[in-house]
Amino acid sequence: MANLPSIPIVEGDFIIDLYLHPSLQSDAVNDDYGDMNRLQQLGQYALNLVLHTHFFRARPILTAAQIADEVTAAITDAKLREWLAAYGIHTKYRGPVKLLESTEDMYRFFHGFIGALYYRHGLDRVQVWISGLLDPNAYNSAAAPPPPVNSPPPLPNQASSPRTGSVLMNLNEAVQRHGVTVTYPAEQTGPPHAPTWSVKCVIGGVEKGQGSGKSQKVAKEQAAQQALTAMGPGW
Numbered sequence: 001m002a003n004l005p006s007i008p009i010v011e012g013d014f015i016i017d018l019y020l021h022p023s024l025q026s027d028a029v030n031d032d033y034g035d036m037n038r039l040q041q042l043g044q045y046a047l048n049l050v051l052h053t054h055f056f057r058a059r060p061i062l063t064a065a066q067i068a069d070e071v072t073a074a075i076t077d078a079k080l081r082e083w084l085a086a087y088g089i090h091t092k093y094r095g096p097v098k099l100l101e102s103t104e105d106m107y108r109f110f111h112g113f114i115g116a117l118y119y120r121h122g123l124d125r126v127q128v129w130i131s132g133l134l135d136p137n138a139y140n141s142a143a144a145p146p147p148p149v150n151s152p153p154p155l156p157n158q159a160s161s162p163r164t165g166s167v168l169m170n171l172n173e174a175v176q177r178h179g180v181t182v183t184y185p186a187e188q189t190g191p192p193h194a195p196t197w198s199v200k201c202v203i204g205g206v207e208k209g210q211g212s213g214k215s216q217k218v219a220k221e222q223a224a225q226q227a228l229t230a231m232g233p234g235w
Contacts, residue, residue, distance in 0.1 A: 005132030007087050010116045018112050021095025043115030044229045050127045068232050077103050171224045180204035184220050201227040
């Protein structure tokens, strides 16, 4: 991993929560970013956009279907584990389970970090980092940098997008269009006064997303959002 780009520096209170398992995070809502669920959702959207942009810029030009295939295959569990290990993230992470032994925790950290990076420094910084992970030569000294962005563009869940409304509503509409079913198996752990909910989003019998939170609603929305991201923008 000698060509791994430097991990971006992200300043802010969320750095503390980023390196903590959800069971160790405070329930208090931060005045700046809210909570980690919000950052993770933001990170999923930003990651989806920069992955599509990365392969959109690839030469020779890829078809829309090829771009979708490349995006789906771009980040595997093994690749993400290798990146986090190379950066030493697992040595800083605190939780009941080792970070590199939990796929869910790895993606939770990764999406949260990208959300924090986007929130603090904008989409360009996310694009350069992710493209550098996928292709060390993507933005070397001889390559053109990404087009400048004066302010972060609207993400897919904002009003300018054709996809409006709640995450659950968007997913329900999508499964109806495609004639498949969606279910949300849920599991509650922890004491009754402070439960932790884990919810899966299963589309057509295949698990497409996972979510966890202090309420079933939060966990369900997180799972649905992860499923929408996994299925791609054209779904």
